[in-house]
Amino acid sequence: MDMKLLQDTIDLLRSHIDSGTDIDWMEMDNRPVRDIADMLNAYELAYSRKMTVLACCMLIHTALDRHGKLQVQDNERLTRMLLDGDYLTGLMYRIAVKRKEWKLLSRLLPFHKRMQLNLLRKVPPEILLKELKHEVRSYLEQRSA
Incomplete structure:
Protein backbone atom coordinates (compact mmCIF):
# COMPACT_ATOMS: atom_id res chain seq x y z
CA MET A 1 0.00 0.00 0.00
CA ASP A 2 1.30 3.41 -0.98
CA MET A 3 0.77 5.35 2.24
CA LYS A 4 2.18 8.52 0.67
CA LEU A 5 -0.52 8.50 -2.02
CA LEU A 6 -3.19 7.93 0.62
CA GLN A 7 -1.85 10.66 2.92
CA ASP A 8 -1.36 13.15 0.09
CA THR A 9 -4.92 12.47 -1.06
CA ILE A 10 -6.27 12.98 2.46
CA ASP A 11 -4.34 16.27 2.63
CA LEU A 12 -5.85 17.27 -0.73
CA LEU A 13 -9.35 16.53 0.56
CA ARG A 14 -8.74 18.38 3.81
CA SER A 15 -7.63 21.44 1.82
CA HIS A 16 -10.97 21.42 -0.01
CA ILE A 17 -13.26 20.66 2.94
CA ASP A 18 -15.09 23.70 4.23
CA SER A 19 -14.73 24.56 7.88
CA GLY A 20 -17.75 23.55 9.89
CA THR A 21 -17.86 19.99 8.62
CA ASP A 22 -16.96 17.27 11.07
CA ILE A 23 -15.77 14.70 8.57
CA ASP A 24 -12.82 12.68 9.84
CA TRP A 25 -11.02 10.78 7.09
CA MET A 26 -9.19 8.64 9.62
CA GLU A 27 -12.34 7.14 11.13
CA MET A 28 -13.45 5.41 7.94
CA ASP A 29 -12.63 1.82 7.06
CA ASN A 30 -10.15 2.46 4.28
CA ARG A 31 -9.64 -1.10 3.02
CA PRO A 32 -11.66 -0.48 -0.18
CA VAL A 33 -9.73 2.77 -0.69
CA ARG A 34 -6.42 0.98 -0.20
CA ASP A 35 -7.45 -1.55 -2.86
CA ILE A 36 -8.10 1.27 -5.32
CA ALA A 37 -4.81 2.99 -4.39
CA ASP A 38 -2.97 -0.28 -5.02
CA MET A 39 -4.73 -0.62 -8.36
CA LEU A 40 -3.79 2.95 -9.32
CA ASN A 41 -0.12 2.20 -8.76
CA ALA A 42 -0.26 -0.39 -11.54
CA TYR A 43 -1.01 2.33 -14.11
CA GLU A 44 1.22 4.91 -15.75
CA LEU A 45 -0.60 8.03 -14.56
CA ALA A 46 0.74 11.29 -13.26
CA TYR A 47 0.79 11.32 -9.47
CA SER A 48 -1.68 14.23 -9.36
CA ARG A 49 -4.13 12.25 -11.50
CA LYS A 50 -3.81 9.26 -9.17
CA MET A 51 -4.62 11.60 -6.29
CA THR A 52 -7.68 12.95 -8.12
CA VAL A 53 -9.04 9.48 -8.88
CA LEU A 54 -8.37 8.31 -5.33
CA ALA A 55 -9.92 11.49 -3.85
CA CYS A 56 -13.12 10.98 -5.86
CA CYS A 57 -13.27 7.35 -4.72
CA MET A 58 -12.66 8.35 -1.10
CA LEU A 59 -15.49 10.87 -1.31
CA ILE A 60 -17.87 8.26 -2.72
CA HIS A 61 -16.77 5.77 -0.07
CA THR A 62 -17.23 8.26 2.77
CA ALA A 63 -20.62 9.38 1.43
CA LEU A 64 -21.68 5.72 1.25
CA ASP A 65 -20.45 5.19 4.79
CA ARG A 66 -22.34 8.24 6.04
CA HIS A 67 -25.56 7.24 4.32
CA GLY A 68 -25.19 3.71 5.63
CA LYS A 69 -25.10 4.90 9.23
CA LEU A 70 -28.38 6.79 9.13
CA GLN A 71 -30.74 6.20 12.01
CA VAL A 72 -34.34 7.17 11.36
CA GLN A 73 -35.11 7.82 15.03
CA ASP A 74 -32.48 10.57 15.27
CA ASN A 75 -33.78 13.40 13.06
CA GLU A 76 -30.95 15.85 13.74
CA ARG A 77 -28.33 13.20 13.11
CA LEU A 78 -30.25 11.97 10.06
CA THR A 79 -30.31 15.47 8.59
CA ARG A 80 -26.60 15.93 9.29
CA MET A 81 -25.64 12.59 7.72
CA LEU A 82 -27.71 13.29 4.59
CA LEU A 83 -26.20 16.72 4.23
CA ASP A 84 -22.69 15.31 4.74
CA GLY A 85 -23.30 12.72 2.02
CA ASP A 86 -24.58 15.37 -0.38
CA TYR A 87 -21.68 17.67 0.48
CA LEU A 88 -19.13 14.92 -0.18
CA THR A 89 -20.71 14.14 -3.54
CA GLY A 90 -20.62 17.81 -4.52
CA LEU A 91 -17.02 18.04 -3.38
CA MET A 92 -16.12 15.08 -5.59
CA TYR A 93 -17.54 16.93 -8.61
CA ARG A 94 -15.83 20.18 -7.63
CA ILE A 95 -12.39 18.51 -7.28
CA ALA A 96 -12.71 16.58 -10.54
CA VAL A 97 -13.80 19.69 -12.47
CA LYS A 98 -11.11 21.86 -10.91
CA ARG A 99 -8.50 19.29 -11.90
CA LYS A 100 -10.00 18.91 -15.41
CA GLU A 101 -10.83 15.21 -15.04
CA TRP A 102 -13.82 15.30 -17.43
CA LYS A 103 -13.53 11.67 -18.52
CA LEU A 104 -13.36 10.52 -14.91
CA LEU A 105 -16.52 12.49 -14.17
CA SER A 106 -18.28 11.04 -17.20
CA ILE A 127 -21.14 -4.45 -3.39
CA LEU A 128 -21.28 -0.79 -4.42
CA LEU A 129 -17.61 -0.34 -3.54
CA LYS A 130 -16.72 -3.34 -5.71
CA GLU A 131 -18.64 -1.71 -8.55
CA LEU A 132 -16.76 1.55 -7.91
CA LYS A 133 -13.45 -0.31 -8.18
CA HIS A 134 -14.63 -1.89 -11.44
CA GLU A 135 -15.56 1.54 -12.83
CA VAL A 136 -12.17 2.97 -11.88
CA ARG A 137 -10.39 -0.02 -13.42
CA SER A 138 -12.36 0.43 -16.66
CA TYR A 139 -11.54 4.14 -16.65
CA LEU A 140 -7.84 3.40 -16.13
CA GLU A 141 -7.78 0.72 -18.84
CA GLN A 142 -9.41 3.14 -21.26
CA ARG A 143 -7.04 5.98 -20.33
CA SER A 144 -3.92 3.78 -20.51
CA ALA A 145 -4.76 2.18 -23.86
Whole structure:
Protein backbone atom coordinates (compact mmCIF):
# COMPACT_ATOMS: atom_id res chain seq x y z
CA MET A 1 0.00 0.00 0.00
CA ASP A 2 1.30 3.41 -0.98
CA MET A 3 0.77 5.35 2.24
CA LYS A 4 2.18 8.52 0.67
CA LEU A 5 -0.52 8.50 -2.02
CA LEU A 6 -3.19 7.93 0.62
CA GLN A 7 -1.85 10.66 2.92
CA ASP A 8 -1.36 13.15 0.09
CA THR A 9 -4.92 12.47 -1.06
CA ILE A 10 -6.27 12.98 2.46
CA ASP A 11 -4.34 16.27 2.63
CA LEU A 12 -5.85 17.27 -0.73
CA LEU A 13 -9.35 16.53 0.56
CA ARG A 14 -8.74 18.38 3.81
CA SER A 15 -7.63 21.44 1.82
CA HIS A 16 -10.97 21.42 -0.01
CA ILE A 17 -13.26 20.66 2.94
CA ASP A 18 -15.09 23.70 4.23
CA SER A 19 -14.73 24.56 7.88
CA GLY A 20 -17.75 23.55 9.89
CA THR A 21 -17.86 19.99 8.62
CA ASP A 22 -16.96 17.27 11.07
CA ILE A 23 -15.77 14.70 8.57
CA ASP A 24 -12.82 12.68 9.84
CA TRP A 25 -11.02 10.78 7.09
CA MET A 26 -9.19 8.64 9.62
CA GLU A 27 -12.34 7.14 11.13
CA MET A 28 -13.45 5.41 7.94
CA ASP A 29 -12.63 1.82 7.06
CA ASN A 30 -10.15 2.46 4.28
CA ARG A 31 -9.64 -1.10 3.02
CA PRO A 32 -11.66 -0.48 -0.18
CA VAL A 33 -9.73 2.77 -0.69
CA ARG A 34 -6.42 0.98 -0.20
CA ASP A 35 -7.45 -1.55 -2.86
CA ILE A 36 -8.10 1.27 -5.32
CA ALA A 37 -4.81 2.99 -4.39
CA ASP A 38 -2.97 -0.28 -5.02
CA MET A 39 -4.73 -0.62 -8.36
CA LEU A 40 -3.79 2.95 -9.32
CA ASN A 41 -0.12 2.20 -8.76
CA ALA A 42 -0.26 -0.39 -11.54
CA TYR A 43 -1.01 2.33 -14.11
CA GLU A 44 1.22 4.91 -15.75
CA LEU A 45 -0.60 8.03 -14.56
CA ALA A 46 0.74 11.29 -13.26
CA TYR A 47 0.79 11.32 -9.47
CA SER A 48 -1.68 14.23 -9.36
CA ARG A 49 -4.13 12.25 -11.50
CA LYS A 50 -3.81 9.26 -9.17
CA MET A 51 -4.62 11.60 -6.29
CA THR A 52 -7.68 12.95 -8.12
CA VAL A 53 -9.04 9.48 -8.88
CA LEU A 54 -8.37 8.31 -5.33
CA ALA A 55 -9.92 11.49 -3.85
CA CYS A 56 -13.12 10.98 -5.86
CA CYS A 57 -13.27 7.35 -4.72
CA MET A 58 -12.66 8.35 -1.10
CA LEU A 59 -15.49 10.87 -1.31
CA ILE A 60 -17.87 8.26 -2.72
CA HIS A 61 -16.77 5.77 -0.07
CA THR A 62 -17.23 8.26 2.77
CA ALA A 63 -20.62 9.38 1.43
CA LEU A 64 -21.68 5.72 1.25
CA ASP A 65 -20.45 5.19 4.79
CA ARG A 66 -22.34 8.24 6.04
CA HIS A 67 -25.56 7.24 4.32
CA GLY A 68 -25.19 3.71 5.63
CA LYS A 69 -25.10 4.90 9.23
CA LEU A 70 -28.38 6.79 9.13
CA GLN A 71 -30.74 6.20 12.01
CA VAL A 72 -34.34 7.17 11.36
CA GLN A 73 -35.11 7.82 15.03
CA ASP A 74 -32.48 10.57 15.27
CA ASN A 75 -33.78 13.40 13.06
CA GLU A 76 -30.95 15.85 13.74
CA ARG A 77 -28.33 13.20 13.11
CA LEU A 78 -30.25 11.97 10.06
CA THR A 79 -30.31 15.47 8.59
CA ARG A 80 -26.60 15.93 9.29
CA MET A 81 -25.64 12.59 7.72
CA LEU A 82 -27.71 13.29 4.59
CA LEU A 83 -26.20 16.72 4.23
CA ASP A 84 -22.69 15.31 4.74
CA GLY A 85 -23.30 12.72 2.02
CA ASP A 86 -24.58 15.37 -0.38
CA TYR A 87 -21.68 17.67 0.48
CA LEU A 88 -19.13 14.92 -0.18
CA THR A 89 -20.71 14.14 -3.54
CA GLY A 90 -20.62 17.81 -4.52
CA LEU A 91 -17.02 18.04 -3.38
CA MET A 92 -16.12 15.08 -5.59
CA TYR A 93 -17.54 16.93 -8.61
CA ARG A 94 -15.83 20.18 -7.63
CA ILE A 95 -12.39 18.51 -7.28
CA ALA A 96 -12.71 16.58 -10.54
CA VAL A 97 -13.80 19.69 -12.47
CA LYS A 98 -11.11 21.86 -10.91
CA ARG A 99 -8.50 19.29 -11.90
CA LYS A 100 -10.00 18.91 -15.41
CA GLU A 101 -10.83 15.21 -15.04
CA TRP A 102 -13.82 15.30 -17.43
CA LYS A 103 -13.53 11.67 -18.52
CA LEU A 104 -13.36 10.52 -14.91
CA LEU A 105 -16.52 12.49 -14.17
CA SER A 106 -18.28 11.04 -17.20
CA ARG A 107 -17.50 7.61 -15.73
CA LEU A 108 -18.47 8.43 -12.13
CA LEU A 109 -21.72 10.33 -12.82
CA PRO A 110 -23.66 7.27 -14.09
CA PHE A 111 -22.13 5.18 -11.31
CA HIS A 112 -23.30 7.71 -8.73
CA LYS A 113 -26.86 7.56 -10.01
CA ARG A 114 -26.83 3.74 -9.98
CA MET A 115 -25.36 3.87 -6.48
CA GLN A 116 -28.20 6.07 -5.23
CA LEU A 117 -30.82 3.77 -6.75
CA ASN A 118 -29.09 0.70 -5.34
CA LEU A 119 -28.98 2.30 -1.88
CA LEU A 120 -32.76 2.61 -2.07
CA ARG A 121 -32.88 -1.08 -2.94
CA LYS A 122 -30.77 -1.84 0.16
CA VAL A 123 -27.78 -3.11 -1.83
CA PRO A 124 -24.90 -3.52 0.67
CA PRO A 125 -22.17 -0.84 0.46
CA GLU A 126 -19.53 -3.55 -0.07
CA ILE A 127 -21.14 -4.45 -3.39
CA LEU A 128 -21.28 -0.79 -4.42
CA LEU A 129 -17.61 -0.34 -3.54
CA LYS A 130 -16.72 -3.34 -5.71
CA GLU A 131 -18.64 -1.71 -8.55
CA LEU A 132 -16.76 1.55 -7.91
CA LYS A 133 -13.45 -0.31 -8.18
CA HIS A 134 -14.63 -1.89 -11.44
CA GLU A 135 -15.56 1.54 -12.83
CA VAL A 136 -12.17 2.97 -11.88
CA ARG A 137 -10.39 -0.02 -13.42
CA SER A 138 -12.36 0.43 -16.66
CA TYR A 139 -11.54 4.14 -16.65
CA LEU A 140 -7.84 3.40 -16.13
CA GLU A 141 -7.78 0.72 -18.84
CA GLN A 142 -9.41 3.14 -21.26
CA ARG A 143 -7.04 5.98 -20.33
CA SER A 144 -3.92 3.78 -20.51
CA ALA A 145 -4.76 2.18 -23.86
